[in-house]
Amino acid sequence: MRESLFKDHFWNTDLISTAGYDSITQHMNDGRKNCKEFEDFLKERAAVEEKYGKDLVNLSRKKPCGQTELNTLKRALDVFKIQVENIGQSHIQLAQMLREEAKKMEDFREKQKFHRKKIELIMDAIHKNRNLQYKRTLEAKRLYEQRCRDKDEAEQSVHRSANLVTQKQQEKLFVKLAQTKTALEDSDRVYQMNVSAVEKIREEWQSEHIKACEFFESQECERITYFRNALWLHVNQLSQECVKNDESYEEVRKSLEMCTVEKDIECFVNIRKTGTLPPIPVIYENYYNTQRNAAPGRNQAPTPGMGRRPQLPVPSSGPGDPEYSTVDGYSLIQHH
Template sequence: MGPRFADSFWETDFNGTLGFDLLCKRIREGQKVCKDIEDFLKKRAKADIQYSKLLRSIARSADGKEEIGDLGLSWQELKNETEKTANFHESSAAELNKLADEISRFTDTTRSESKQVEDRVKEKQKLKKNAHNRLQELQKSYHEKCRDMIQQENQLDTARSSVTVPIKELEKLKAKVDKSREAMDKSDGLYKQSVEYLEQARINWETDMEEGCQLFQQLEEDRIYKLRDILWKCTNIDSQVCVDCDESCEIVRQCLEKCDIQKEMLDYIQTNMTGTVRPVRIEYENYFDNSRDKSPILRRRPPQLLPPLKSPKRLSPKNSNDYNVYSSIS
């Protein structure tokens, strides 16, 4: 048998509550941890939802439809697998939300059970403490009554030993002693009753305390088991997403393996080729080359070039013929 709460959280102080207070504190801390993990899972789920929507939007808005051949198919496959990845994260978010709800239900159940036990034990602690305080009051009163009776008896004994005390005074002292003894006996009875009542209160408290320790230990063990299971499932969800994403990547990789550069080039050429004959060289043609066009209509006689003019000789006005010749040449 392993360590037990029921054997580990007692104390010698009759009204001490430290042990039980520590257990209650541990239960509340455990509930807080459950709430923290619940919030963590919900935030993770929200992040996966947002990531899923973003991936889907990116995949659907991506263009690149001009790409052809196996590379075009690979590109299209990558967009398809990206949408699948978005679905993986969407499923992951749903699973994480389920785990968060599971923790929430577990926390609510344990909180209700622990609250009942805590209230019951604290009520018994209160009754025990009140009974203990009452016992102390009655014990104090009982001791006072005992001292009073002893004092009265001493006075009576002193009076009896004196020859000067009248009989009537002795009778009064004896009456006081009887009254003190009666008060003492009554106080003694109340004191004994308070001891019995306190013992019963202690037994009731101890019983509930032990049961509370056992229940708290069971709740704590259940909490540890539950959270370990939840966190394990959380990591399994993450692992499964990674596996699914890797399978999607493998599909794209397999598609890309089919993409051969030479085949891509050949496919494009065979599909879109326009011809194998290149345009011939355009030669220079001289406009005045007779061989270019033999048509007499279109052929043009090249202009005759005149010799350069010499500087005219200045003629004398006396020679009118020379002057006329110069004018005609000009």
Template sequence: MFSSRFWEHDFVTQTGFDTIVARLKDGSKTCKDIEDFLKQRSKAEEDFAKALQKIAKSERGAGETGSIKSSVDVLRAEADAEANFHTKHAQCLAEEANKLSEFRERQREERRRHEEVMHRVHKTKADSFRKMQSCKSTYESKYRAAEKADSDYERVKFSTKPKEVERAKKSQQQSLQAATKADEEYKSSVEQLEIYRKSWEQEHKKTCEIFQRLEEERLQNLRNVLWIYANLGSILFVESDDSREKIRVSLERCDLDNDLMDFANRKGTGARPLDPIPYVSCGTGVSSAIPQTPNIMNSAPVSGRPRVQDEYSLADNNTDSYSMIGMMGGSNKKVLYDYTPQHRDEIQISVGDSVIVKINLGDGWLRAKNVRTGQEGLIPATYVTD
């Protein structure tokens, strides 16, 4: 293709050859640009990998427990793995950049070698052409001089002046000899030029074929390098996605409820709040807290009830416990308001129910039995009346 499309139009220029050489130089510059790109990309990947390694080494979630702790550990391990992915990616890019650099240098050396040969052949051809042009010009000049001398001799050869005839004849002979010599030199220069032209033609054709091969190799190699770059990027993303998948799998295995239960079981400080401290009178009577008067609605909410010790435990721990609370001797009372239990030791009462008060616990609470339901437990003292 190159050998048939880039012939010269004259003997002294080499526009076609220079056009091919310019193409090869531009191609070499493109390879250098891609080489620099790969090196810069490799440096960026290397810096990113170092940053990831620094991040992965940092302790994270040290106080976490349970299954979520395992996910945090997987996150840290995969961050380190991802750093290794980018380190490997940086190395692969650097290797491709080095290969491209070596390829570019080999092509440059081969191009220069053939380029120097072509410049020598072209110079020889051009010099021979200039010499031929000079010989031709001399020949034409001598030929015209010989024709003039011959014409002059023919004009005076029958003259009565012998000396004039002799001079004209001598000039004719000298001009003819000069023209003959110029003719021989001209023919010789044309023959020599043809030899150089054929040599140049063969070298030009061979060099064009070599340069075409170099350009084909360059394009193929550059295409392969860019293809490898794309594949390396795909491999990196696949490895990164696999790493993310490991994190997702670890998160799917998390049991958040179990984590909370595990924390409560291991770190719990108690299963019930503090018991209230009862008021103890120094007199003979029993002191009881004056409860707040409930709303006149049928259902009056009771909030913030102090937790009290079970009356039986009071009796077990202190035989004088009953002196701290008012014993009501199983008196019957009428329920004024609905009450829904808020703790396990309380019972439900409704308006109109009859209750038998067993003991006054103080702070506005009674232990009583609901005659209707048969349940026994704590009720608000303000919710009943005699």
């Protein structure tokens, strides 16, 4: 059992003071405002998530990303784009969930406001009635005290003038005294009636004040619990979104594990290969020799050692060594 209760700590010795009640209702209004702020925060976050999700979906669908890649890396990129779109869709779904949570917070806030309004109307009415009756009682007390002074003054006048005035004047003083006593009795009765009335209203107000404190305290406990749970749910949703994102990224990582450099190279070679034979060497052709060889009746057989460069020797090379030969001090590296 909690020791600090609303009904025990929001009183005031001044009967017509509403300081305690006002303190509670101000706190309740602040709580309602805080719920509204969190509700607006969720709505704004939903807008951010929705825009981000839609941007990711559009990015995945419209922006090229390695579209000319081949084989396993292409499949990995395809998975990557699909998962980016999935992440975008997930953020769009999160935005919808946040809007639903914001609507729940709004409904909760309005429900509390509706029920609290009933109590506030009761308390406002009883405060007004209490204050009015208290003023009437104070006025009745003031009139009663004035009548007491009038009666005392009339009595003193009678005693002071007992042997100093005529019989007729004496009778007037007694009549006045009787009138003041009658007025005093009337005012005394009215005063007592007002005291009874204000006491009855005070007891009623005190009882309603306790009920209002208990109701407001119950609402505040409910609000804090609901607010706490709503915030907890919100961060859980964000955590779940991170889990979903990581699952999508994991799919990309799995597809990248299947990406093989050797297979992609082999795939490229098989698809785009153009031939296995390199160009033949370009040889020197002496113009005059060509002309003589082309002259009519001239022997077409080449003369040894003239008009033609001898064939270059091809040295042997070990496995893995570049194929090359040396002629007149120059190296010729042949790439196959």
